[in-house]
Amino acid sequence: MDKRSVSLRLAILGALGAAGASISQPAFAEPAGESVEEVTVIGSRRANALDTVAPVDVISADQFESVGAPDMDNMLRSLVPSYNVAQQPINDESTLVRPANLRGLPPDNTLVLVNGKRRHRGGVITFLGDGISDGAQGPDVGPIPTIALKQVQVLRDGAAAQYGSDAIAGVINFQLKDSAEGAAFEARYGQYFAGDGATSQLAANMGLPLGANGFANLSFEFGEADPTSRSAQRADAQALIDAGNTAVLSPAQVWGQPQIKESMKFFANTAYEFDESLEAYFFGNYATREVDGGFFYRNPNTRDSVYSKDGGATLLVADLNPNNAVSCPTVAIDNNAPDAAALALISSGGALDSECFVFNELFPGGFTPRFGGKIVDQSAVAGLRGSFTSGLRYDVSAAYGSSEVEFLIYNTVNASLGPDTPTRFKPGLNHQTDTNVNVDLAYPLAISGLASPLNVAFGFEWREEQFEVERGQLESYQIGPFAAQGFSSGSNGFSGYGPQSEGVFARENIALYLDLEADVTDRLILGTAVRWEDFDDFGTTTNFKVAARYELTDTFAVRSTVSTGFRAPTPGQANIVRTITQMVNGALTETGVLPPTNPIASALASIASDGEFSAAPLKPEESFNWTLGATFDLGPVGVTLDYFNITLEDRIALNSLIDIDRTDPEQVAILDQLNSSGVPGASTLSAFQFFTNDFETETQGIDLVATLPFELAGGHSSLILALNWTDTQLKEITALADATRKIQLEDQLPGYRAILTGSHAIGPWSFMARTSYYDSYIVALDVGADASGEFDGKYGGELLVDMEVSYRITDGYRLAVGAQDIFDNVPDRFPNPELNSGAIYPTGSPMGFNGGFWYARLNIDF
Structure with a gap:
């Protein structure tokens, strides 16, 4: 293949019309006539891999630029059909780092790389992940500024044998810019058609020479985003207003995107070439952002263990001096209003003000906690790469990554502290750190009869994952003096981490791999890989991959892969202790998460299920992947078509909720143990969960990409169609994966x-x-499910249209205006929003629910 052929292929890479090309997501065209001798993509360890045996999407920086919303997850969703991510408006930690699904699998089933090196895991465990992602702990791609990207490569194939744990659904590699000159500046502003959710962003990139033979490419981004609200007034809140309660907010509960404050991202990518055979490199990042979102509304008549203990018949009154002879009055609730005379006795200035207390004094209209946190993300990767005169290539690197999440909840109470409760709490901190050391070697071995040298790649990896839980402020988990009177403990909505939760949990592993690939003939590529890993907590695993690509003609090629894979449970999943407030069967419910190795969890699970199951130590997930695909031309149209099938056994997830029977003396005794050990909210738990390897799924699908570059009206044009069909089947419904989980996974x-x-x-x-x-x-058990039972949770298909027009003002200056969802399309509405906790649209909608978004962008290149 001569340089002109290579140039042509790169020139239409955005349209992917090249014969036999294995890259299947378009990138905009390179300048015509520009010659590039090497294309590096994931999925192959060969030095000059123009064709890979597995499908790889390549997304250019220009494509990211043309997506209106600056959020990385939304950008990937707009460009990769098999990438799904929802808004997560009221979902605990999921609001801070949204769980994304590639090929219908959890976020920690996708391996994320930066410059080909493993990116560290995020500090958030997704306890509430719409069923599919429940309990997942994946990487956080939010700290990566788009202006720092040269391109993004998405390997749509299992690759655990090549890259290790997590690479079951695929691999996403963020390739950083590496220019030693030039600068770019971007200013962006946008807002939803509804008039809220304004976002602003400033970004800059600069390439600098580093000595005579190096570069330092620096990128910076700063942005903020206002919250949105797509909410109706809740029926219970409206009833309070109708009864004369003037302290109820409208809406009492907000469904929308959270507020993002002071989002700052910095990335540096540097390298220095000492000579043709030795290069040193370093890249890393530092990023911070603050997220402020909403929670569920606490009704001032009915909220259990804060305002009432009998479902709203009477208020829960705290006796501030239980040892004296004064008795607090009973405050009955009638027609959504407490008895005014009785309430006046114990309110400020009343005769019993110093003797009795109700939370109506502090929050007369009820309260809606605000939840969020500050995320600090940083990483550093350094290494040496080059080659020896023998042809042996090497890459030796060390990497450190850290994701720290400090939680914040305010406008809430620790009810067990009575009138002394704060209303603002720091519930604690998660800190995930990953440390990697890699030695990667490759040698082109000349073998007679092969059309190319046999590329022999082999290497070693040492990795340590550490998950640290720091306890929160005392009041966030404290079991106060009024707990004995029935008031709940811990910061309401998100209890703090106490002594029973804090700790440092770590795991080490080592890995060895061998990867072989060669052109057997001018038309046939064969590859195979095997990887062995040893974990210090659960032992060893060995995985393999076999792949082939064959060109039947110059314009038609077929390809196939077969592989096994695995995902190791994270230290966080194996050790976390949490209490969660979530909607269960239309009621706000306190639930607990316990480690699977906790003897209390095992005993409680066994009793609650009549011995059907018990908690057990986690083991790795195991997968079997196979793909079959083709690349071909239909005249000027380039087409890639790939089928995939992923069987995933022993999936790690939070089990379906196990109800607690408070009439069972054995279960009550175990809850007393939890309470005495300092678990906040244990006395009010209604259900609990733990992580488990419990069910098996089969996921299959088809990816189709068709591209057509053409000339029109004196300009350059292209049409690109990318289509994905994905279907997941739960192979077995067990006691821990019930019918609800089946709907969540499949539909x-x-x-x-x-x-x-x-x-x-x-x-x-x-x-x-x-x-x-x-x-x-279908959305199963949506928080907004129709209380009348008339709505079955099915939502129709939707079509969204984005448009952008840009104009080059002068050399280096370009102005663009555009809109996402220009026709302001939204999901099907709930039939009765006021009965659905105020949610107008399905909160788990894969297309979002905020409607149209317009934006303007100024780009300046120097």
Whole structure:
């Protein structure tokens, strides 16, 4: 293949029309006539891999630039059909780091790389992840600024044998810019059509020479985003207002995106070439952001263990001096209003003010906690790479990554502290750190009869994962003096980490791998890989991969892979202790999460299930992947078509909720043990969960990409269709994976997603239109499920249209205006929002629910 052929292939990489090309997601075209000798993509360890045996999507920096919303998850969702992510408006930690699904699998089943090196895991465990992601602990891609990216590569294939744990659904590699000159500046502002959710962002990138043979490429981004509200007034809140309660907010509970404050991202990518055979490199990041979101509304008549203990018949009154002879009055509730005379006795200035207390004095209209936190993310990777005169290539590196999440909850109470409760709490901190040392070697071995040298790649990895839980402030987990009178302990809505939760939990592992690949003939590529890993907590695992690609003609090639994979349980999943407030069967319920090795969890599980199951130590998930695909041309249209099948055994997730029977003396005794050991809220737990390896799924699907570059009206144009069909089946419904979980796994993501993108450039003008189709889906046990039972949770397919027009003002200056969801399309509404906790739209909608978003962007290149 001569340079002209290589140049042509790269020039239409955005359209992917090259014969036999294995890259299947478009990137915008390279300048015509520019010659590039090497293309590096994931999925192959060969030095000059123009064709890979597995499908790889390549997304250019220009494509990210044309997506209106600056959030990385939303950008990937707009460009990769098999990538799904929901808004998560009221979902505890999920609000801070949204769980994303590639090919319908949890976020920690996708391996994330930066410059080909493993990125550290995020500090958030997704306790509430819409069923699919419950309990997942994946990486956080939010700290990566888009202006720092040269391209993003998405390997849509199992690759655990090549890259290690987590690479079951695929691999996403963020490739950083590496220019030694030039600078770029971007200013962006946007807002939803509804008039809220304004976002602003400033970003800059600069390339600098580092000595005579090096570069330092620096990127910075600062942004903020206002919250949105797509809420109706709750029926119970409206009833309070109708009864004369003037302290109730409207709406009492907000459904929308959280507020993002002071989001700052910095990335540095550097390298220095000492000579042709030795290069040193370093890259790393530092990022912070603050997130402020909403929680569920606490009704001032009915909220259990704060306002009442009998479902709202009477107020729960605290006796401030239980040892004296004064008795607190009974405050009855009638027609949504407490007895005014009785309430006046114990309120400020009343005769019994110093003797009795009710939380109506502090929050007469009820309260809605605000939950969020500050995330600090940082990483550093350094290494040496080069080659010896023998042809042996090497890459020796060390990496450190850290994700720290400090939680904050305010506008809430620790009810067990009575009138002395604070209303603002720091519940504690999660700190995830990953340390990696890698030695990667490759040697081109000349073998007679092969069309290319046999690439022999082998290496070693040492990795340590550490999850640290720091206790919160005392009041956030304290069991106060009024707990004995029936008041709940811990900061209401998100109890703090206490002494029973704090600790440092770590695991080490080592790995060895061998990877072979060669052109057997001019038309046939074969590859195989095997990887052995040893973990200090659960032993060893060995995985393999076999892959082939064969060109039947110059314009038609077939490819296939077969592999096994695994995902190791994280130290956080194996050791976390939490209490969670969530909606269960239409009621706000306190639930607990206990470690699977906790003897209390095992005993409680066994008793609650009549001995059907018990908690057990976690073991790795295991997968079997196979793919079959083809790349071909239909005239000027380039097509790639790939089928995939992933069987995943021993999936690690939070089990379905196990109800606690408070009439069972054995269960009550265990709850007393939890309470005495300092677990906040244990006395009010109604259900509990633990992590388990419990069920098996089979996920299959098809990815289709068709591209057409063409000339129109004197300009350059392209049409690109990317379509994904994914279907997941729960192989067995067990006691821990019930019918609800089955719906969540099988039907909560759209079966089909399609993205059709058209672009046209002529003179200083550029135009882009993108149409995204989301197939129908079902939301099981949505917090807004119709209380009347008339709504079955099914939502129809939706079509979203994005448009952008940009104009080159002068050399280096470009102004763009555009809109996402330009026709302001939203999901099907709930039939009775006021009965659905105020939620107007399904909160787990894969397309979002905020509606149209307009934006303007100024780009300056020097």
